[in-house]
Structures are given as C-alpha cells and as structure tokens.
Amino acid sequence: MGNFKGHALPGSFFLLFGLWWSVKYPLKYVCRKNKSACYLGSRAGFQRLEFVEGIIKAVFALIGMVAEQFVPDGPHLKLYNYEEKHWDHLMNWQHATMYLFYGISGLVDIVAHGTNALPVAMDRMMLSLAVFIEGFLFCYHLHGRAMLDIHVHQLLLYAIFGGAICIFLEVFFRGSIVLEMLRTSLCILQGSWFWQIGFVLYPPNGSPEWNQMDHTNMMFLTMCYCWHYAFAFLILAVNYTIVSCSVKD
Amino acid sequence: MGNFKGHALPGSFFLLFGLWWSVKYPLKYVCRKNKSACYLGSRAGFQRLEFVEGIIKAVFALIGMVAEQFVPDGPHLKLYNYEEKHWDHLMNWQHATMYLFYGISGLVDIVAHGTNALPVAMDRMMLSLAVFIEGFLFCYHLHGRAMLDIHVHQLLLYAIFGGAICIFLEVFFRGSIVLEMLRTSLCILQGSWFWQIGFVLYPPNGSPEWNQMDHTNMMFLTMCYCWHYAFAFLILAVNYTIVSCSVKD
Amino acid sequence: MGNFKGHALPGSFFLLFGLWWSVKYPLKYVCRKNKSACYLGSRAGFQRLEFVEGIIKAVFALIGMVAEQFVPDGPHLKLYNYEEKHWDHLMNWQHATMYLFYGISGLVDIVAHGTNALPVAMDRMMLSLAVFIEGFLFCYHLHGRAMLDIHVHQLLLYAIFGGAICIFLEVFFRGSIVLEMLRTSLCILQGSWFWQIGFVLYPPNGSPEWNQMDHTNMMFLTMCYCWHYAFAFLILAVNYTIVSCSVKD
Amino acid sequence: MGNFKGHALPGSFFLLFGLWWSVKYPLKYVCRKNKSACYLGSRAGFQRLEFVEGIIKAVFALIGMVAEQFVPDGPHLKLYNYEEKHWDHLMNWQHATMYLFYGISGLVDIVAHGTNALPVAMDRMMLSLAVFIEGFLFCYHLHGRAMLDIHVHQLLLYAIFGGAICIFLEVFFRGSIVLEMLRTSLCILQGSWFWQIGFVLYPPNGSPEWNQMDHTNMMFLTMCYCWHYAFAFLILAVNYTIVSCSVKD
Numbered sequence: 001m002g003n004f005k006g007h008a009l010p011g012s013f014f015l016l017f018g019l020w021w022s023v024k025y026p027l028k029y030v031c032r033k034n035k036s037a038c039y040l041g042s043r044a045g046f047q048r049l050e051f052v053e054g055i056i057k058a059v060f061a062l063i064g065m066v067a068e069q070f071v072p073d074g075p076h077l078k079l080y081n082y083e084e085k086h087w088d089h090l091m092n093w094q095h096a097t098m099y100l101f102y103g104i105s106g107l108v109d110i111v112a113h114g115t116n117a118l119p120v121a122m123d124r125m126m127l128s129l130a131v132f133i134e135g136f137l138f139c140y141h142l143h144g145r146a147m148l149d150i151h152v153h154q155l156l157l158y159a160i161f162g163g164a165i166c167i168f169l170e171v172f173f174r175g176s177i178v179l180e181m182l183r184t185s186l187c188i189l190q191g192s193w194f195w196q197i198g199f200v201l202y203p204p205n206g207s208p209e210w211n212q213m214d215h216t217n218m219m220f221l222t223m224c225y226c227w228h229y230a231f232a233f234l235i236l237a238v239n240y241t242i243v244s245c246s247v248k249d
Numbered sequence: 250m251g252n253f254k255g256h257a258l259p260g261s262f263f264l265l266f267g268l269w270w271s272v273k274y275p276l277k278y279v280c281r282k283n284k285s286a287c288y289l290g291s292r293a294g295f296q297r298l299e300f301v302e303g304i305i306k307a308v309f310a311l312i313g314m315v316a317e318q319f320v321p322d323g324p325h326l327k328l329y330n331y332e333e334k335h336w337d338h339l340m341n342w343q344h345a346t347m348y349l350f351y352g353i354s355g356l357v358d359i360v361a362h363g364t365n366a367l368p369v370a371m372d373r374m375m376l377s378l379a380v381f382i383e384g385f386l387f388c389y390h391l392h393g394r395a396m397l398d399i400h401v402h403q404l405l406l407y408a409i410f411g412g413a414i415c416i417f418l419e420v421f422f423r424g425s426i427v428l429e430m431l432r433t434s435l436c437i438l439q440g441s442w443f444w445q446i447g448f449v450l451y452p453p454n455g456s457p458e459w460n461q462m463d464h465t466n467m468m469f470l471t472m473c474y475c476w477h478y479a480f481a482f483l484i485l486a487v488n489y490t491i492v493s494c495s496v497k498d
Numbered sequence: 499m500g501n502f503k504g505h506a507l508p509g510s511f512f513l514l515f516g517l518w519w520s521v522k523y524p525l526k527y528v529c530r531k532n533k534s535a536c537y538l539g540s541r542a543g544f545q546r547l548e549f550v551e552g553i554i555k556a557v558f559a560l561i562g563m564v565a566e567q568f569v570p571d572g573p574h575l576k577l578y579n580y581e582e583k584h585w586d587h588l589m590n591w592q593h594a595t596m597y598l599f600y601g602i603s604g605l606v607d608i609v610a611h612g613t614n615a616l617p618v619a620m621d622r623m624m625l626s627l628a629v630f631i632e633g634f635l636f637c638y639h640l641h642g643r644a645m646l647d648i649h650v651h652q653l654l655l656y657a658i659f660g661g662a663i664c665i666f667l668e669v670f671f672r673g674s675i676v677l678e679m680l681r682t683s684l685c686i687l688q689g690s691w692f693w694q695i696g697f698v699l700y701p702p703n704g705s706p707e708w709n710q711m712d713h714t715n716m717m718f719l720t721m722c723y724c725w726h727y728a729f730a731f732l733i734l735a736v737n738y739t740i741v742s743c744s745v746k747d
Numbered sequence: 748m749g750n751f752k753g754h755a756l757p758g759s760f761f762l763l764f765g766l767w768w769s770v771k772y773p774l775k776y777v778c779r780k781n782k783s784a785c786y787l788g789s790r791a792g793f794q795r796l797e798f799v800e801g802i803i804k805a806v807f808a809l810i811g812m813v814a815e816q817f818v819p820d821g822p823h824l825k826l827y828n829y830e831e832k833h834w835d836h837l838m839n840w841q842h843a844t845m846y847l848f849y850g851i852s853g854l855v856d857i858v859a860h861g862t863n864a865l866p867v868a869m870d871r872m873m874l875s876l877a878v879f880i881e882g883f884l885f886c887y888h889l890h891g892r893a894m895l896d897i898h899v900h901q902l903l904l905y906a907i908f909g910g911a912i913c914i915f916l917e918v919f920f921r922g923s924i925v926l927e928m929l930r931t932s933l934c935i936l937q938g939s940w941f942w943q944i945g946f947v948l949y950p951p952n953g954s955p956e957w958n959q960m961d962h963t964n965m966m967f968l969t970m971c972y973c974w975h976y977a978f979a980f981l982i983l984a985v986n987y988t989i990v991s992c993s994v995k996d
Contacts, residue, residue, distance in 0.1 A: 029368065087963045090970070097973045104980060117991055119776065121925045133973055136905075140969045143962060158385075171925050178370045178420050215392060216336045222389040223339070226346050226382055233353060244366055278617065407634075427619045427669050464641060465585045471638045472588070475595050475631055482602060493615055527866065656883075676868045676918050713890060714834045720887045721837070724844050724880055731851060742864055 011194025018188035054109025061103030135160035260443025267437035303358025310352030509692025516686035552607025559601030758941025765935035801856025808850030
C-alpha cells in the first residue's frame, strides 16, 4: 500500500459505498414518508438491496484479501520467514485482516437479510466492528513515521472511529435517517481523504514532495480535512435533492 | 483574531445566541405546559422562529467568512503564496472554515424548518457538527504558544465539545428542556469566556500583561471559568423567572 | 484543606449523603413495588424529601463557603494581594467554588421540588454539573505534588467523574434503581476515600509518614480503593436488606 | 500468575463462560422467536439458569480467592511484612480482589434471580463493575515491564473494557441479542487471548523466548489479536447454527 495506487484503491471503494448510500438512504426516507407516490421501492425491495450490498461487500473483501496475498511482492500466505527469522510482509497481512472483517460483515449482511435466522441488527454491529478493527489496526500502523504522515493518518482515524461509533448507535436507533446521513458523510470523507493522503505522501506525475516537518503544512491539511467534509455534505445535499425531486414527480 | 477585538467579536455572537436561547427555550417550555394561558407562541410560531434563526446564522456566517477574507491584512482568497512558497494567512482561512460550517448549519435550519423536505433532526446534527468542527480546528490551533495561552483556550474547548455532545444528544432527545438549558448555558459560557480570553491575552487600555508562566494565574483562571459558568446559570435563572412570570399573567 | 481534618470533613459529608441515599432509594423502590404494604411513603412524601434534601445541601454548601472564607488563615473575601502582587489563598477560593455549585444544585432542588415552575429533571443535571465541577477543579489542583499524593487524588477522580456520568444518565433514565444504587455506591466510595486520603497523607496521632515514592504503596492503595468500593456495596446490601424487611412486616 | 499456568487458568474460565453464553443466548433468542417449537426452555427455565450461573460464578470466585491466598508461595492472609517493612505478595492480593468482585457479582445474580427482592438489572450492573474492576487493576499492574509484555496486556484491556461497557449498556437494553452476542464474543476473545499471552510470555516446553523489544512482534500480535476475535465470531456462528437447527427440528 505504500504508494499512490495503494491509497487511491481503498479510497475509491469507500467513495463508491458513500455515494451509493447517499442515494439509497434519502430514497428510503422519501419512500417511507409518502408511500403512495413511491413505486420504486418497498420494504422487501430495500431488504433485497441490503442482501445484494452484503454480497458485493463480501466479494470486494475476498478480492482484496486475495490481492494482498498474491501480488508479486506479497506474502503468498507465508507468515514467517524461517530462514531470516522475521515476519514476512506484515503490512499485507494487516490489510488482509482488515478486509477479513469487512468480509465477515458482508456475510452477516447476507445471512441477516437473506434468511430470517439472524436478528437484523447484527448487520450494523458487525459493520461497526469491521470499521473499528480497521481503525484499531491503523493505530498500530504508524509507528516511527514522519510527523505529517502520522498527522494525515490520524485525521483519517477520526473519520473511521466516528463512523464506527455512528454505526454502533444505529444498532439502537435503527433506521434513523440522521445517523444514516452522518455515516454516509463520514464514509465519503474517508474515501476522499484516502485520495488526499495519496496525493500528499506519494505525489503522482512528478510533483515535488511535501515538507514533512513543516508545521504550516499540518495546519493546512487539518483545514483541508474540514473542506473535504464540507464537500461530502455538498454531495449528500445534491443527491438528496435529486432523489426527493425525482420521486415526487 | 490575534487581538482583543478578534476575541470580543465571536464572544459577542455566542453571548447573543446564548441570551436569545435563554429566552426562547423557557418560553417554549412554559407554552407547552399551559397551552391555554399562552397566546404568544404556537408550534408553527416556534418553527418560524427556528427558520429565522437559521437565516440569521447563515448571514452572520457569510459576513464572518467575507470579513476574514477581505480585511486589509487578510488573504483575499489567496491560499498559497507561490513567490515565497508558504501558505498565506492560514489563521484567516481556518476561521473562515469555522464560519463555513456554521453557515451550512444555518442553511440546513432554513431548509429543515422552511420546507418539509428534510427531517427536522438534521438541524441539530449539523449544529453539533459545526460546533465540533470549531473545537477540532481550535485543537490544532494552539501549537507552540505559551502555557497560559494554551490553558485558556483548552478551557474554551471544554465548553465547545461539551456543547457539541449536548447538541448531538438532542438529535435523540429532541425538545428535552434539560438539554436545551445545558446547551444554552454552555453557549453563554463560551461567549463570556471569549471575552475573558481577550482580557487576559490582550489587556485593553494599557493594563499590564499577565505573567504567562505563573502557575497561580492558571489556577485562578480555572476557577474564574467556573464563576463564568455560575454566572451563565444566574442569567438563565433570571430569564427563566421573567419568562414564566410574564406568560402566566 | 491541607491537613487530616480538611479531608475528613468533606469525606463525612459524602458518607452522610451516601448512607442516607442507601436508605432512601431502596425504600422508594420497595414502596413503588408493593404499594399496599407501604404506609411510610407516597409519591408526594418522596417529593417533600427531595425538597428537604435540597435545603440541607444548600445550607451545608453555604456553611462550607463561609467557613473556607473566614477561617483564621482564610482569604476573608480578598482575592488578590495587591501589596505582594499574588493571588490570595487560591485553595480556599477553589473549595468555595466547589461548594458554590453544590449550593446551586441545592437551590435547583428546592425550586424544582417545592414549586412546579421548573422541570424536575433539572435537579439531576445540576447535581451532575456540581459533581463534574468538583472533579474539574480537582484535576487542576494536583500540579507539582508527589507521586503518591497525585495517585490517591486520581483514584478519587474516578469516583467523582463516575458519579457525574451516572447522575447525568439519570436525567434520561430517571428513577432507575440501578443508576441510583450505582450513584449511592460511588458517593460512599468518595466519602470513605476522602478519609483514606487523610490517613495516608496526614497520618494522625504520630504514625510514620508513607513513603511517597514507593511503587508498592501505589499498588496497595489501588487495591485498597477496590476494597473501599466492595465495602460500599456491603453497606448498600445491609441497608437494602433492613429496608425491604422492615417494609414488608 | 507469573507463569504459563497462571494465564491458562483464567483464560480457560473465560473461554468456558464464553462458550456457554454462545449456546445460551442463541437458545434464548430462538425460543423467544418461535415459542411453540421450543419445548426446551421457558422464561422461568432461563431464570433458573441465571441462578445456577450465579452459584457457579460465586464458587469459582471463592476457589480463586482461596487459591491465591493459600498456594505455597501465597500471602496466607498476611498483607504486610512487619519485619522487612514491605507489602507481602501484592500480586496475589490483587488477583484475589479481582475474584472478590466476580464473587459479589455471583452473589447478586443468586439474589436477583433466586428471590424477587432485588431488581433484575442489578446483575448486569454488578457484572459490568466486576469486569471494570478487573481492567482497572490490570491498568496499574503493568508498571515497569518490557514493551511486548505491556502491549499484550493492553490488548487484553480492550477486550475487558469493551466487555464492561457492553454489559453496562445491557442494563438499559436488557435482553438485546446483539449486545449479548457482542459480550459473548469479547468474553471468548479475553479467554483465548489469556492463553496467547501465556504462550508469548512464558513459552511452554522449551520454545525460544520472544524478543520483547522487536517492533514487528508487536505488529504481529496486534494482528493476531484480530484473528482471535474473528475466531471468536466463528465459534459464535457455529454454535448459533447448531442451536437454531436443533431447536427447529
């Protein structure tokens, strides 16, 4: 992951999910409010959507895990290098572990919404745990890096843990549009910030490096983070408007 | 903002809103309790008040943003100084970012209370986020200052984050008079503490400077902060008494 | 307060309130469960109790404030020593500030339970704030002390902030016997720990001083703190048993 | 406890309870959902189970306390060594204190589910406190150890405090299957991680020691902790499937 693509890829996934949620939840809310006008979706339809979402999540997680293991400079399922007596490609293993929990979350989605064996609230709890584990592994990921590098990842952690707490609250306040919008905004923020980290730490097409020890860079990035968040709300607002207008007509 | 006026101005805004809320919420509570006696306000009337509040908030935020950009020594929308290769007027940009989120919160108020397109609880969530972002930017604002300077701003952060948490709780316990009073008290505290910071760091009309490294100054200010809070409750109590007496008659 | 009596006195107050609550709340719970058997207390009776409690709290707080000001080596309402240019008796002022908030809490109790002008839940919020302010001032109280001194006060802070959170939860879950018992236990713990601090830091009747830098002392006191808590639950259990037996007969 | 067995023993207890809960709670949930199909358990039956669980917990805790006191190199109820002027076997006393609170929790279970004198929610509060006290004592347990040693115990603390918070939430959301599953998973995690700590710090049958200062070891163990958690969910899933299938038939 220590390159531009390694940050753009997960960023794109989070952006994709965030954008999708920014359409789905307003749609769900509008449909619940005026049932007659809404021929698009029913309660069963949304359940099926969650089911499909679970499959996509599980497939993405599986692809991620396999990719982390079998890229040319990956561990190929080898955990310990017995000849040189050190752990092998720990970074890749950590990323695979992150994907593993998203995979479990996907599986729980599938079972909870495909059958009626599992209580539905389990999907939120597993997603919350998956996001939490992602943040947890990130926390122990940053040892011995430069100041700016640590700072941009710390900012990412706010979005991650904020998201985890928000999803955990959804276990108790299920279907609260406010929490769903908050989660969506944090997911878009996480996605776009992954891209920003890529641009800052591994500037593509020959831009000059950022000065890692300059305090004003840190201050700018903190502010930039807020702009990303404002931008996430702009997207939410636009999608919300489009959805509510198109349903009413 | 690095002068007395720069602290007195935001302080006045917060005091203004705090004082207004200390009238509005008791009025709302008293009106809800004895509906017959209260010819002043109805449910629709209070909704219209929130709508007007949103407009005022948005206008103030806009003025704030424009002022921060176009004051004589402001950035004039220039973010990066390419000649000298450093960020330009980051402080002003940070303050403008704070105002931006209050502006978004105002806009959400307008839409949520002016139309019925948006769930009402969104206004509290956006206000909570705006306050949180204010605190968040303050946190990374204090690097490399003197002890007393950091301390008085840290005390401010308690009021800010306390307010953010309190408003977030209102998403779930909407209309709880206790939370509304708590929020009002924290808002007044924040306003009066901004004034206090101005007096401590930039003593007007030639008072001597405070010793920044004296530990007893720090202890006094901590206590002084509590007195400000007690004073906020005094204002709340007086306004509450006036409101409930005038409604009953 | 820098002596044995200065810790024993507040400790006794907290113990007194804790013991009283350990009788009151079980009684209230038992009376609510079997209304017929209970001729001791009605809903109005308990309201009157809360009213009386508020008066006692306010009176104690007033006495405390006056005592802190007018003890022989107190500040006598003088805050700043202009001749020697330093703050005067800041410790006494801080304690008076703590009492002030307990006094406000008492006043709110009186108004909320004596009249019906104030929402009842305000009493819990003010009590929570009073306890929080106590902890808050303690936090900035410990600068530059010895290791063991800081440690025993930190342990006290757990009881204080635990209590503040517990009481704040009661705003939303009013009348929950579990939270009331938890609060009572934390109040008794705080009281008995104040006594313990007195014995550790100012050993009465000529006992030898505790070694402030010995790590095993710190470990013992941490454990001792847990024993105090177990002891608080023992008291709760005994009082609960006595109350429920005496009501049934 | 400073050996392999000292970690394997508590680990086994937590695993035992975790495994038992991973059968009990799904069973309870399935029985509540389709009451007709379920001849195994009724409401009263589950109450009796909780009662028995309390007895087992109390007995285990008693055995633990006695064992910690009267093992050959234990304190034999002697707290202070007056000849050599130092505390005696503080570690054993601390472990006994931990067991004490689990014992109290067991007693509360017995009274709350055996009689109707105590509100049922008290059992969760006491269990939450027992787990919290365990974590609290662990926190002050780690002074002056090597980096890896501290790290593995810190990881344990996440499971402990996570469990304490989860059980505390159950006071308010009693019978929520999601919280019960979360608690079960954290309990299994704690149990299996105790075993892992034993293997890492006291490798049995002559394996080489782990390098305590190697940062990659720390990273591996963080990841390994997540695998343990995934494994806990695997066990939960298997038991849940078995239970729901066997009840339906």
